[in-house]
Amino acid sequence: MRVLLYKEMQNMLKVSGIGRAFRQQFKALEMNGIDVTSDKSHPFDLVHFNTVFEESFSFLKHAKRKGIPVVVHAHSTKEDFLNSFNFSKYIKHWFYAKLKNMYSNADVIITPSNYSKSLLESYGYIKCPIKVLSNGIDLKEYERDEKKVEAFRNHFNLKPSDKVVIGVGLLFERKGLHDFIEVARMMPEITFIWFGTLNKAMQTKVIKQAIENKPSNMIMPGYIAGDVIKGAFSSANCLLFPSYEETEGIVILEAMASRLPIIVRDIPVYAEFTHGKELLKGTSNLEFATRIQQILKKDTSVMTETAYQSVSQKDLILIGQQLKAIYEETIERVKNHDNN
Structure with a gap:
């Protein structure tokens, strides 16, 4: 065949x-x-x-x-x-x-x-x-590698004490980028990084305005592949993925494979995951900010290991x-x- x-x-x-x-x-x-x-x-x-x-x-x-x-x-x-x-x-x-x-x-x-x-x-x-x-997902690709972690932290001049929240996706309104930016504004003590690109002519007015007015703790490096993004999944404190609609969301699989704590919008596609078991869910920017604080204050190792076991079936x-x-x-x- x-x-x-x-x-x-x-x-x-x-x-x-x-x-x-x-x-x-x-x-x-x-x-x-x-x-x-x-x-x-x-x-x-x-x-x-x-x-x-x-x-x-x-x-x-x-x-x-x-x-x-x-x-x-x-x-x-x-x-x-x-x-x-x-x-x-x-x-x-x-x-x-x-x-x-x-x-x-x-x-x-x-x-x-x-x-x-x-x-x-x-x-x-x-x-x-x-x-x-x-x-x-290729699980081996997302095993923790200190060289990749170092590549990520050096790329963004991050200190060991810096708290980092990442997001990944095209600069679509559907992906919730504008909400990600607003959560960053609410939490100036944390570095927020969104990996992704889209021609400016294709960006909606909502997204253009959000990007133009993003706070100083929000970084948008565009599309980055290789060691830097893999290091981000291994080194960040959590992934915030506030998308409004997905058929799966490969970024969620990547985060699970990296044992990175995950926060998603509570939408139907993630009904197979239980809030607090494999990941955390929210419905508003205030809830997203609260979930981030939860992750920073608590041991999430059981949750990330459960998520890893789930994604290992994929x-x-x-x-x-x-x-x-x-x-x-x-x-x-x-x-x-x-x-x-």
Whole structure:
């Protein structure tokens, strides 16, 4: 079995969760000895899409004409498209049509959470099986490494005594960046760092104003990969992720794998986690600030270890095994359908 992981707009998506998921899938499949390529000129037995735009849909139709099974990864929903970037509400119907084109023509859809599966089922036009499978995480990548911790603290000139709260994500209103900035304003004694980027023309008015008026204890270094960000996950005091809508949130998996205390907004996708068990939840900026103080004052080792044990079930090698099983079942099902 050779799998084509279809590659579209990866330069633009490399800093996004979808781009990261693509790279994770490639790695997970290779870990399990599966022949995987992103070169569409190679022969392949199944094609796996992560994007929904014109190039992907055109190639999907090409694959369907040849009887090649089609897997579509549903990273995006109608719900998480809104309140993202500037003008998103004006092009939502165009985007919804793209979702429908891809999702209604798949042989199987993979989505990262039970919550996102429930959203997809509510659309009414999806007739194929929908499988829930986490995007996964390479646990080894997030093991504590003092060199990475040092790279992070040196990059930001942090003293050993400095308290640090991090956030990660594109500069979307949906991600709650404006709330992150307001919490930073409430806690001037703590350094807040948000890792992420977005072209200024695509930022909403709310986000632009929030960034322009951010307090002096708030740092926005843009997109940073490698040792610095890995060191941040190992060295910060907590992750504050006040997103309003997610299908999973890979950053949560990264923090769990790093044993970093986590605060999230209490939204449906995180119903599988219990407040105080794997992470802390809040519903307002005041609650987020209170949760940060809780983390700074209490021993969180039991909570972070519980979170680590939870995310260990989503290690990439296990995700690759499950992907392989989905592929094999889909190939067999399409083959039997074509023979009937």
